[in-house]
Amino acid sequence: MSDSTLKGENVHLWRGDRHVLRGVHFSITGGHCLQLTGPNGAGKTTLLRTVCGLSYPEEGRISWRGTDVRADLPAFHAQLAYLGHEPPLKLELTARENLHYWVGVRRRLSKAGIDEALERVGAARWADRPVRTLSAGQKRRAALAGLTLMRVPLWLLDEPTTNLDTEGQRLVGRLIDEHLAEGGLAIAAVHHELTVSAQGLRRLELQL
Amino acid sequence: MSEDPQAPSALALARLMLTRDLKLASRKASQLVQPLAFFAIVITLFPLAVTPELAKLRHIAPGVVWAAALLSSLLALEFLFRDDAQDGTLEQYALSGRSLTGLLIAKTAAHWLLTGLPLALMAPLAGAALGIPNAALPGVLASVTIGTVTLSLIGAVGAALTLGVRRAGALLSLLTLPLEIPVLIFGARAMKLAIAARPYGAPLTLLAGLAVLGLTLAPLAVAAAVRINLE
Numbered sequence: 001m002s003d004s005t006l007k008g009e010n011v012h013l014w015r016g017d018r019h020v021l022r023g024v025h026f027s028i029t030g031g032h033c034l035q036l037t038g039p040n041g042a043g044k045t046t047l048l049r050t051v052c053g054l055s056y057p058e059e060g061r062i063s064w065r066g067t068d069v070r071a072d073l074p075a076f077h078a079q080l081a082y083l084g085h086e087p088p089l090k091l092e093l094t095a096r097e098n099l100h101y102w103v104g105v106r107r108r109l110s111k112a113g114i115d116e117a118l119e120r121v122g123a124a125r126w127a128d129r130p131v132r133t134l135s136a137g138q139k140r141r142a143a144l145a146g147l148t149l150m151r152v153p154l155w156l157l158d159e160p161t162t163n164l165d166t167e168g169q170r171l172v173g174r175l176i177d178e179h180l181a182e183g184g185l186a187i188a189a190v191h192h193e194l195t196v197s198a199q200g201l202r203r204l205e206l207q208l
Numbered sequence: 209m210s211e212d213p214q215a216p217s218a219l220a221l222a223r224l225m226l227t228r229d230l231k232l233a234s235r236k237a238s239q240l241v242q243p244l245a246f247f248a249i250v251i252t253l254f255p256l257a258v259t260p261e262l263a264k265l266r267h268i269a270p271g272v273v274w275a276a277a278l279l280s281s282l283l284a285l286e287f288l289f290r291d292d293a294q295d296g297t298l299e300q301y302a303l304s305g306r307s308l309t310g311l312l313i314a315k316t317a318a319h320w321l322l323t324g325l326p327l328a329l330m331a332p333l334a335g336a337a338l339g340i341p342n343a344a345l346p347g348v349l350a351s352v353t354i355g356t357v358t359l360s361l362i363g364a365v366g367a368a369l370t371l372g373v374r375r376a377g378a379l380l381s382l383l384t385l386p387l388e389i390p391v392l393i394f395g396a397r398a399m400k401l402a403i404a405a406r407p408y409g410a411p412l413t414l415l416a417g418l419a420v421l422g423l424t425l426a427p428l429a430v431a432a433a434v435r436i437n438l439e
Contacts, residue, residue, distance in 0.1 A: 052303055054438050078215075078305030088296035092235040101228040102297070105221065105304045105311070107214040130235075151214075 004030040004065055004153050006051070006185055011060035013043075013050055020046050021057065026204050030153070033176055033186040033196050038206030044189035045085070047206065048156050051187065052082045064154070078106070080154040085162070087143030091132040095123055095142040098131060103149045117145040121171060136163035144175060155179060155186040161194070170195050221306065222314045229318035243284040244326055250276040251334040262339030269338035270399035274392050276334070277327055277352055278359065282381055284323035285363040288316070293371045293437065302438055309431040316364045316430065324356030340403055347402025354415045355395040361422035362387045368433035390418055 006028055013021040020043040028034045036044045049055045051062055053073050062069050069076040089098045099114050118127045121141040131139060140163050147155060155176070161169045173195030176186050180200045188194060194201070216224065233240055254272050255265060292298045292315075301311045331352040332345040340348060366384035370376035394411040401408035 054299065054302065056439070074305050074307070076305075077303045080303065082299070082303050084296050084299065086296050088300045090232060090291075090295065090297070092232055097231070101224060102300060104216065104224050105301065105306055108216050108220075 004183070004185060005063075006154060006187075007063045008047075008051065009060050009063070011047070011050060011057045011062065013046060013055060013057045015046070021050065021206075023060070024204075024206070026202075028185055028187070028202055030183040030185055031180045032200050032202050033180055033188060033194070034202045034204055035194055035196075036187060036189040036204050036206065037191070039208050042206035042208050044206055045158055048082070048158050048187060048189055052080055052156050053077065079152050080156060081147050081150040081152045082156040082158075083143055083147055083160060084158050087139045088146075089131045089139055089142060092130060094128045094130055095134070095138075095145070096127045098142060099146050099149060103146050106150055109149065113149065114145075117149045118142075120148060121145045121175075122167075137165060137168055140164055141168060141171070144172065148175060148179075153184050155184065155188075157186060157188040159190060160188055161190065161192060215306075218310065221310070222317075225311060225314035226318050226321070229315065229322065233322050239284075239287050240322055240326070243280040243323055244330060246283055247276050247280040247327060247330060247334070250279065251337065254338065266339035266341075266403060269335060269340050270396040270403065272338060273331055273334055273348065273352070273399065274355070274396045277331065277356065277395075278385070278388055278392055280327060281323065281356060281359045281363060282384065284319070285367050285380060285384070286377060288319050288364060288367040289371055289434070290367075293434075298371075298434055299438055302435060308434065309427045312364070312368075312430045312434065313427045316360055316427070319364070320357060320360040324360050325353070328353040328356055335399075340399075341405075343405065344399070344402040347408050348399055350412055351395045351398040351402070351408070351415065354412060354419055355391045357419040358391050358415070358422045359388055361419070361426035362391075365426050365429045365433065368430045368437070371434065371437040391415065394418070 008024055008026045011021050011024040024047060026034060036047065038044055046055060050057050053069060053076065064076055064079065088102060093101070096114060096118065099117065100109060103109060118124050121144045123138065123141050123145055126134060126138060131142065160172045164172065176188070176194065176196050179186060251272065254268070258268065259265065289298065302308050328349060332348050335345055335348040362384050366380050369383060370380050373379055394414045398408040398411040398415065401411065
């Protein structure tokens with residue numbers, strides 16, 4: 001995966017008459033995490049959604065491994081995992097069932113694989129409770145378990161540490177570190193510094 | 209699309225989607241019961257309001273059953289994509305690298321199984337209560353079964369288009385009801401012919417034709433509408 005490069009060149013995007021992304025440039029390669037910072041409304045979420053192809057930039061391009069991601073979006077999507085503000089979980093299902101139906105769309109999962117992922121984020125004890133009864137932090141952990149289960153090189157994370165306790169925030173750092181060690185890439189929009197090892201960390205600050 | 213050997217086959221994917229929606233539905237049964245209860249109540253209103261005479265009721269029964277089925281299917285539509293849109297599930301589908309069209313067809317199929325089929329199974333009961341002779345009940349069942357397929361498909365387009373709208377109910381009915389009128393006409397016609405003990409194959413065939421048309425066009429429209437709403 002060492003040849004994986006994600007590049008954004010001169011990305012412009014308007015929301016109505018607001019020029020949210022004004023010529024954003026970035027480039028990261030395997031083993032690196034790009035930490036997106038900036039005040040509320042600076043366009044961190046917008047940039048993440050643009051990178052994963054949910055929003056169309058008016059100008060500029062996003063390229064993955066040298067080719068424009070628009071050329072084959074499904075193939076690009078198969079390589080990325082996006083975690084938004086809200087964990088994409090069904091309240092009526094248990095954490096385990098959620099992983100089965102959510103990540104199961106992408107790849108075949110074994111029971112052991114799901115168990116291991118739940119164990120990794122410290123969710124084993126409450127994995128069989130309906131998500132409705134879980135705290136916001138527990139939901140976030142369940143979502144992180146889903147992220148690790150996807151086994152994709154590119155992680156796009158919007159506020160991954162929201163609602164997590166200090167141990168949970170370190171867990172996010174640890175998961176990203178392990179992901180980078182395997183040659184993966186990550187972009188994370190954050191308000192608090194990630195606890196990621198310094199040599200893999202790149203920064204991009206968006207201005208209002 | 210993706211040549212990943214780890215990826216589940218289209219069939220496995222459809223099964224996954226179906227079992228997911230069936231399980232979800234079983235955990236919030238009230239959403240399922242509501243449209244059916246509504247259907248039953250509308251049907252019972254007519255003998256009370258018009259006349260208890262079966263001979264006269266039989267005359268209006270096809271229209272009553274079909275109008276009630278149409279309205280109650282509309283009631284069920286609001287739940288089709290709303291929850292999945294709110295919790296980000298649709299977004300995950302759109303970013304899964306799998307065909308969004310395919311995933312949404314499976315979802316619409318599950319919706320028909322959970323709302324259209326129960327309605328179709330209830331229709332003969334409602335028909336019998338309105339004085340439709342037993343010999344005509346298979347015709348009632350066939351007409352509502354085939355018709356609800358089209359209703360689910362047209363409804364899915366409407367539900368997808370109104371995803372971003374709060375309190376979408378009224379807009380949804382404005383969008384979908386005019387498109388559903390052919391189903392109402394041919395569905396009621398088939399039922400009327402069945403009651404008169406005449407062959408009702410022709411309107412049923414037209415209903416089936418509408419279902420096939422919906423099946424070919426609606427999934428594309430649904431996927432496009434969902435994508436627009438995610439942006």
